[in-house]
Amino acid sequence: MPPDTARTRAKLLDAARAEFAEHGIAGARVDRIALRAGVNKERIYAYFGNKEQLFQHVLSESLQELTAVVTMPSDDPAEYVAQIYDFYIARPELLRLLLWEALYYGNEPIPDEDRRATSYAVKLQEFAEHLGVQPTPDVAQLLFSLIGIAAWQSTMPQMARIILGTETDTDQARARRREHLVDFTRRSIASVKQPQA
Amino acid sequence: MPPDTARTRAKLLDAARAEFAEHGIAGARVDRIALRAGVNKERIYAYFGNKEQLFQHVLSESLQELTAVVTMPSDDPAEYVAQIYDFYIARPELLRLLLWEALYYGNEPIPDEDRRATSYAVKLQEFAEHLGVQPTPDVAQLLFSLIGIAAWQSTMPQMARIILGTETDTDQARARRREHLVDFTRRSIASVKQPQA
DNA sequence: AGTCGATCCAACCAAGCAGTTGGCTAGAGG
DNA sequence: CCTCTAGCCAACTGCTTGGTTGGATCGACT
Numbered sequence: 001m002p003p004d005t006a007r008t009r010a011k012l013l014d015a016a017r018a019e020f021a022e023h024g025i026a027g028a029r030v031d032r033i034a035l036r037a038g039v040n041k042e043r044i045y046a047y048f049g050n051k052e053q054l055f056q057h058v059l060s061e062s063l064q065e066l067t068a069v070v071t072m073p074s075d076d077p078a079e080y081v082a083q084i085y086d087f088y089i090a091r092p093e094l095l096r097l098l099l100w101e102a103l104y105y106g107n108e109p110i111p112d113e114d115r116r117a118t119s120y121a122v123k124l125q126e127f128a129e130h131l132g133v134q135p136t137p138d139v140a141q142l143l144f145s146l147i148g149i150a151a152w153q154s155t156m157p158q159m160a161r162i163i164l165g166t167e168t169d170t171d172q173a174r175a176r177r178r179e180h181l182v183d184f185t186r187r188s189i190a191s192v193k194q195p196q197a
Numbered sequence: 198m199p200p201d202t203a204r205t206r207a208k209l210l211d212a213a214r215a216e217f218a219e220h221g222i223a224g225a226r227v228d229r230i231a232l233r234a235g236v237n238k239e240r241i242y243a244y245f246g247n248k249e250q251l252f253q254h255v256l257s258e259s260l261q262e263l264t265a266v267v268t269m270p271s272d273d274p275a276e277y278v279a280q281i282y283d284f285y286i287a288r289p290e291l292l293r294l295l296l297w298e299a300l301y302y303g304n305e306p307i308p309d310e311d312r313r314a315t316s317y318a319v320k321l322q323e324f325a326e327h328l329g330v331q332p333t334p335d336v337a338q339l340l341f342s343l344i345g346i347a348a349w350q351s352t353m354p355q356m357a358r359i360i361l362g363t364e365t366d367t368d369q370a371r372a373r374r375r376e377h378l379v380d381f382t383r384r385s386i387a388s389v390k391q392p393q394a
Numbered sequence: 395a396g397t398c399g400a401t402c403c404a405a406c407c408a409a410g411c412a413g414t415t416g417g418c419t420a421g422a423g424g
Numbered sequence: 425c426c427t428c429t430a431g432c433c434a435a436c437t438g439c440t441t442g443g444t445t446g447g448a449t450c451g452a453c454t
Contacts, residue, residue: 005401024300027223030442040403045443096300102353103221103296107366110355117359124360137362141377144360148349149342155352156299156345158307162314163321163341165334169304180338188381202431227412237433242413 009047011037016044017058021093024100025055056111059101062094067119072126078185080127082178084150089174095154131189146185153177206244208234213241214255218290221297222252253308256298259291264316269323275382277324279375281347286371292351328386343382350374 015036019028030051034041048054070087073079088095101110110116127143128135153160153168160168167173212234216225227248231238245251267284270276285292298307307313324340325332350357350365357365364370 008401022303024221024223026221029440031440041442042403042444043401046401051442098353098356099296099300102355103293103300105355106219107354109358113355113359116355120356120359137373138377140360140362141374142381144357145346145349145377145381147356147360148352149345152342152345152349156295157304158299158302158310158313159295159317159344160341161306162310162317163337163344165337176334177338180335180342184339184342184385188384205431226410228410238412239414239433240431243431248412 008037008039008043012039012044012047012054013058013061015039016054017062017093017097020055020058020100021096025052025104028055055101059097060112062097063116063119066094067123072123072130074130077127077130077189078182080130081146081150081185082182084147085153085178085181088151088154092154095151099155142188146188149181149184205234205236205240209236209241209244209251210255210258212236213251214259214290214294217252217255217297218293222249222301225252252298256294257309259294260313260316263291264320269320269327271327274324274327274386275379278343278347278382279379281344282350282375282378285348285351289351292348296352339385343385346378346381 012033015033016028019033019036023029028051030041030044033054034044044051044054048057066087070080070083073083124135124140124143128139131139133139153164157168164173164177168177209230212230213225216230216233220226225248227238227241230251231241241248241251245254263284267277267280270280321332321337321340325336328336330336350361354365361370361374365374
């Protein structure tokens with residue numbers, strides 16, 4: 001129907017994702033988003049309302065992508081953790097968006113928290129199944145911790161550089177960290193399967 | 198000598214810490230810092246140069262506090278992890294400052310990265326000693342991961358709420374998470390002491 | 395060709411912003 | 425009592441920012 005309204009929207013979302021990932025909600029500049037997208041600024045307000053709502057759009061789009069890309073492999077939960085690590089290394093924007101969001105909203109509930117909950121509930125269910133146990137609170141604790149260690153290097157690059165050694169962005173260093181994660185995960189999973197070993 | 202110049206500085210630093218922890222570097226408002234401190238805005242520029250330099254002052258001050266408060270207990274490294282967890286729960290500002298910094302500088306080196314490195318080197322040394330092993334890269338990997346899980350709940354409150362259940366800010370829920378961390382840490386430490394068990 | 399509705403955009407606006415300035419105040423030294 | 429210096433602050437500046445608006449453009453349908 002319209003010339004390319006869907007395409008304009010997409011271009012804006014892409015530009016907004018890059019801008020928000022880089023500068024956060026407060027630091028992002030609406031003018032810059034419009035410029036990057038090659039689209040007039042006014043379109044942002046026509047399509048998305050305002051800056052914060054645009055951020056929400058970007059975030060929910062990115063979250064869908066994450067859950068689609070990072071799937072739970074049936075054979076090895078440790079590989080799942082490594083996949084999360086790889087994903088955050090390869091595409092840092094999503095984690096950065098989540099972190100900006102976390103800092104922005106703090107302990108206040110985020111918009112559409114309920115909808116996101118169901119997505120994570122599925123992941124937890126899968127995780128428990130692959131472990132051959134019930135999705136108890138303890139399993140949730142474990143899953144949450146494992147996501148944490150997978151994401152921690154991308155979350156705190158300064159600290160990573162300082163503790164792990166200055167060169168953390170070589171293939172070799174990443175492979176070493178990946179191995180550590182797989183190893184670490186295997187052991188902690190074993191201990192959950194046979195509690196109080 | 199001067200009426201209370203040191204006091205004025207201190208008031209500014211306190212106000213700045215609160216403001217930066219809440220809003221980050223881009224989101225912080227210099228006017229608001231001055232207002233909170235009950236001090237004229239111009240003093241900030243006289244004492245600290247500009248907004249970003251003020252942030253650095255606040256951060257290094259806070260880091261000194263952390264290293265002073267959270268010490269490595271001689272008997273139990275797992276308790277060290279739990280202490281970190283407790284500290285970040287009780288005083289979320291420091292972690293938030295670190296996160297804002299991480300997002301702001303990304304993969305560029307942060308100011309005075311070298312100085313911070315020595316402080317962490319000490320921690321690593323202590324950690325290795327308490328484990329009765331050499332401070333190898335593997336031990337650094339472990340320490341880094343443990344700091345990650347200790348901080349993860351405060352880093353990602355939204356995700357924590359969703360995965361661990363909506364009530365994460367009760368004493369009970371915190372105690373449960375703390376227990377998980379201690380347990381988790383003990384096991385992973387045991388596995389480092391006896392590798393390839 | 396002409397009307398209509400939606401899409402688009404250059405120019406605009408008021409508010410908010412980091413950073414500055416010029417003068418006021420108070421206390422120490424004489 | 426005067427001077428000099430350092431600390432202080434109200435008011436200002438110039439620029440940036442999120443958000444708006446009035447009209448130009450264009451395709452679809454009659």
